[in-house]
Amino acid sequence: MIGPIVSSGIVSAAWDNIFAVFLGMGFGFALESSGFSSSRKIIGTFFGYDFVVVKVFFTAAIVSSLGLLYLSYMGLVDYSLLYIQPTFLASAILGGIIMGIGFAMGGFCPGTSLCAAAVGRIDGLVFFGGMFIGVFLFSESFPLFENMYYSGSMGAKMINSVFGISPELFTFFLVLMAIGMFYGAGWIQNKVKKIEY
Amino acid sequence: MEKKYALPSVLLVVLALGLVILPGKNDSRETDPNLLLSSVTEKSRYLSVDQITHRIIENDPTLMLIDLRPTSQFKTFALPGSINISSDSILSATNIERFNQPGKDKIFYANADLTAEMVWMVCARFSMKRIYVMKGGLNEWFHTIIEMKPVPVAASSSDLDLQSFRNAARQYFTGAGQKTVVPASGQSGEKVTVTRKAPGEKSGGGC
Amino acid sequence: MKIKNTDMKKMKNDGSHYLNPYLGGVILGTVLLLSFYLSGRGLGASGAVKNTVAATVNAIAPEHVEASAYYSQFAGGDHQPMSNWLVYEVLGVLAGAFLSGILFNRLKLKVEHSPKITSRRRLLFSLLGGLIFGFGSQLARGCTSGAALSGMAVLSLGGYITMVAIFGTAFVAAWMFRKNWI
Known part of the structure; x- marks a missing residue:
C-alpha cells in the first residue's frame, strides 16, 4: 500500500479522523512517558541539567526523516503527496522568536502543556488556557500582521535544496550532527550541578 | 553519554549512510520513452474549446488553465481563471509548485497548438498527471466561441x-446581447464529465 | 539547591519514572512517521486551539468570522473547524498522556514550580507564556510540534528555521527568567 493511505483512496476519508485519534494517543504517550509533562524537566535543557528535550526531539526528527526517505525509496510513500510546511521567511523567524519567549516563561510548548494538563499539572492547564487568549489576540489583530504573515514566501522549500545536496545526504549530516549533540549534551549534563525537581 | 549508546549510534550512522550510497531510485520522475510515445500518438490529451468553455462557465474547481503566451498578451486577454507561465520557465521549481497540483486538470494553451504541445510533452516526460492541451489554442477558442x-x-x-x-x-x-436561452448543463451536445474530488489530493496543513 | 551527583532516578521519591529519552524519541519518531504514512501530514497541537477559537467566535459572531481575513480561512462557510483532523488528534493526545500518567504513576493534581517561587507566580507566568506562545504559533503557522518537529521530518526549510528560532530564543530568554526555574 502506497502512503499516505488517506490520499491513496484505499480507505474512506472518515478514517482520517480515526487515525488522528490513535496517532494523537501515540503522540501524547510518547511525550508524557519521556517526561514532557514536567515543565522543570523540559526547561532543564536551557540550564544544562536535563537535556531530555534535545534528546527526544532530535531522536524523533532523525527517526522520522530517515524512515520517510526509506519508505519513499522502497516506493511505500509518495513523497510528493506529503504536507511540507511552506516557508514564509519573516513570519517563521519572528513567530519562532515569540514562541521562544513564551517557552522560557511558561516552560511548555502547546503539545507538552496538554500532556501536563492530562496528568493533573495545573500549570500545564493554565498554559493551554493562555494559548486560547494568544490565538484570539492574533486573529483579531491579524490585519496588522497580514503583510508580514505572507512576506518572504518560498513555497514548500526543502532545506537540502538550500545547500544544493540531496535529501539523503542532508539527513546523513543531520544524523551525524544529532549524535554529536547527544554526546555533547551528556558531557555538559555531567558538569552542571544537579537540580531537584 | 554512556558506552551503551555506542552501538545504536553506529547503527544510525550506517542506516543514514546506506540511504546516501544506495543506487538511485529508478522512479527518477522521467517517463519511459515507449510510454511517452504511445501517449503522444494517442489523442486523449486534447480537450476541445467547447469542453473547456463549459467547465469555465460551470466554475469547475478542478480546472487549471495555464496560459503559455507572453505576459503582454496575457494581460490583454486571457481565459478567465488562467495563470500565466511562459513556456521557457515551465520547469522552474516555483512554477511547478504553482501549477502541478494533484487534484486539478492542468490545461495548457497558447495562441495555436505548437507551444502547448511542446510544454505538454515536457511535462509528460516529468510524469505529471492530468495534463491536457486545448485543441487549436486560443485562436480556435476565439474562432469558435466569439466569432x-x-x-x-x-x-x-x-x-x-x-x-x-x-x-x-x-x-x-x-456580455453581447443575444436572444438565446441558456441551455442547462448536460442538455447540450457536448457532455462534459466533471470529477470534483480527486483521490490523490494533498492533505491539509500541520499545526 | 545543591545536590550531589547522584542517580537522578533516586530523587523522584514519588515512585514515578521516565522512559529513556532515546527510547521516547524513537517512539515519537515512529508515531510521526506513521502520521505521515497514514494521513500524509505531521502531528500538531496549536492548530486545534486555532480551530476552537475560530469555532467559538463563529458561534458568537458569525458575521465577524466572514469579514475576518484570518478566521475565514478555516471557519464560517463550509468549514467545520471542530470536525477537523487536528482536533481529533489533540483529543487523542489527552487520552495518550493520561494513559501514560496511569502507567508511570504520575497522575497528581498539583502546580509544579521551583521552590523559590510561589504557585501564584508560576501560574501567572504559565498564563503569560501560553498567551505569547499561542500568538507566536499563529504567526509561524505552527508550534514546536506542527511547524518544527513535523517540518523537520520532511526537511521543510521553514520547519528548521522555526526550530532554530524557538530554541535559540528560549536559551537566551530562559536565562532572563532563570529565577523562576532554578
Whole structure:
C-alpha cells in the first residue's frame, strides 16, 4: 500500500479522523512517558541539567526523516503527496522568536502543556488556557500582521535544496550532527550541578 | 553519554549512510520513452474549446488553465481563471509548485497548438498527471466561441444545441446581447464529465 | 539547591519514572512517521486551539468570522473547524498522556514550580507564556510540534528555521527568567 493511505483512496476519508485519534494517543504517550509533562524537566535543557528535550526531539526528527526517505525509496510513500510546511521567511523567524519567549516563561510548548494538563499539572492547564487568549489576540489583530504573515514566501522549500545536496545526504549530516549533540549534551549534563525537581 | 549508546549510534550512522550510497531510485520522475510515445500518438490529451468553455462557465474547481503566451498578451486577454507561465520557465521549481497540483486538470494553451504541445510533452516526460492541451489554442477558442459561424439551416439537433451553447457562452464572455436561452448543463451536445474530488489530493496543513 | 551527583532516578521519591529519552524519541519518531504514512501530514497541537477559537467566535459572531481575513480561512462557510483532523488528534493526545500518567504513576493534581517561587507566580507566568506562545504559533503557522518537529521530518526549510528560532530564543530568554526555574 502506497502512503499516505488517506490520499491513496484505499480507505474512506472518515478514517482520517480515526487515525488522528490513535496517532494523537501515540503522540501524547510518547511525550508524557519521556517526561514532557514536567515543565522543570523540559526547561532543564536551557540550564544544562536535563537535556531530555534535545534528546527526544532530535531522536524523533532523525527517526522520522530517515524512515520517510526509506519508505519513499522502497516506493511505500509518495513523497510528493506529503504536507511540507511552506516557508514564509519573516513570519517563521519572528513567530519562532515569540514562541521562544513564551517557552522560557511558561516552560511548555502547546503539545507538552496538554500532556501536563492530562496528568493533573495545573500549570500545564493554565498554559493551554493562555494559548486560547494568544490565538484570539492574533486573529483579531491579524490585519496588522497580514503583510508580514505572507512576506518572504518560498513555497514548500526543502532545506537540502538550500545547500544544493540531496535529501539523503542532508539527513546523513543531520544524523551525524544529532549524535554529536547527544554526546555533547551528556558531557555538559555531567558538569552542571544537579537540580531537584 | 554512556558506552551503551555506542552501538545504536553506529547503527544510525550506517542506516543514514546506506540511504546516501544506495543506487538511485529508478522512479527518477522521467517517463519511459515507449510510454511517452504511445501517449503522444494517442489523442486523449486534447480537450476541445467547447469542453473547456463549459467547465469555465460551470466554475469547475478542478480546472487549471495555464496560459503559455507572453505576459503582454496575457494581460490583454486571457481565459478567465488562467495563470500565466511562459513556456521557457515551465520547469522552474516555483512554477511547478504553482501549477502541478494533484487534484486539478492542468490545461495548457497558447495562441495555436505548437507551444502547448511542446510544454505538454515536457511535462509528460516529468510524469505529471492530468495534463491536457486545448485543441487549436486560443485562436480556435476565439474562432469558435466569439466569432461563431452561422449554422446551416438543415443542421442536426445536436449541432443546434452546440450552436445555442456557443451563443450563450459568447454572451457569458462578451456580455453581447443575444436572444438565446441558456441551455442547462448536460442538455447540450457536448457532455462534459466533471470529477470534483480527486483521490490523490494533498492533505491539509500541520499545526 | 545543591545536590550531589547522584542517580537522578533516586530523587523522584514519588515512585514515578521516565522512559529513556532515546527510547521516547524513537517512539515519537515512529508515531510521526506513521502520521505521515497514514494521513500524509505531521502531528500538531496549536492548530486545534486555532480551530476552537475560530469555532467559538463563529458561534458568537458569525458575521465577524466572514469579514475576518484570518478566521475565514478555516471557519464560517463550509468549514467545520471542530470536525477537523487536528482536533481529533489533540483529543487523542489527552487520552495518550493520561494513559501514560496511569502507567508511570504520575497522575497528581498539583502546580509544579521551583521552590523559590510561589504557585501564584508560576501560574501567572504559565498564563503569560501560553498567551505569547499561542500568538507566536499563529504567526509561524505552527508550534514546536506542527511547524518544527513535523517540518523537520520532511526537511521543510521553514520547519528548521522555526526550530532554530524557538530554541535559540528560549536559551537566551530562559536565562532572563532563570529565577523562576532554578
